[in-house]
Amino acid sequence: MSQRSYDSLPADLQQVIDDHSGLEWSLRAAEVYDEMIRQGREEAVEAGHEFVVIEDALEDPEWGPVLQQTIDDYLEDIGGSANDIYEAAMDLQQSCPV
Template structure:
């Protein structure tokens, strides 16, 4: 949420957001998604689907091109609505890089 918008809210609404967001909630939700993902993977394997792990797809020559093309297509669609998707994407990449150790 935009910090200025958050600061414009009354305290009771800020409390609702604070009580339902943050690192603790994100950690909990990631565990829920991990369980859901494991169940989906098990179901796919039980059907005979083959899982292929591509640890670093953006540096894999077979995957980089299609991934970059798909990402650009999505950004172009969002930009066409008048939103600045490219700017948001660049900021997200910078934030991600800043978190890498």
């Protein structure tokens, strides 16, 4: 919801939104999704499916070019300063130990 839409609501409805959103609710939703992912992975393993993990996919010779093209196309579609923001985020990621 945009800030303008939120601001146009009466105070009682703003309170309902405030009471049911934010970090606490995001964490609750994340727990639900994490459990769904865990269950789905467990079911896939039981069904005999194999999981392939690709470390640093952008550097992978098969995945990298496709992913980079997808990123480039998306940033071009967004336009504006999207590329600068992406580059800044990538720089920050490189400077933060994982």
